[in-house]
Amino acid sequence: MLTNCVAKAKLVFNKKLKSYKLVVAFNAHKRITAGGIVKYAFPTQSKCAYVSGDLLAENLANELATVLPSVYKTLRTHSVEFVE
Secondary structure: OOOOOOEEEEEEEEOOOOEEEEEEEOOOEEEEOOOOOEEEEOOOHHHOOEEOOOEEOOOHHHHHHHHHHHHHHHHOOOOEEEOO
16 A cells, blocks of 8 residues: 655765765654745654665765665655655
């Protein structure tokens, strides 16, 4: 059974390892800054619905192409929205 909930996803950069992590959560809260910019506040990674392993920065598009099918299968939804 697929869910209709929209999951929010963002890429978190690790400066020390020069790699990214994909963090996906259903309970990301929308915040509007003083300048009118919309930002999303994610819970800690332990409370997120899905956290990927390290993704190489040089090959990020191919890494995401391999990770996203497992996100869809794990969360049982195809509604994933990338936010900043």
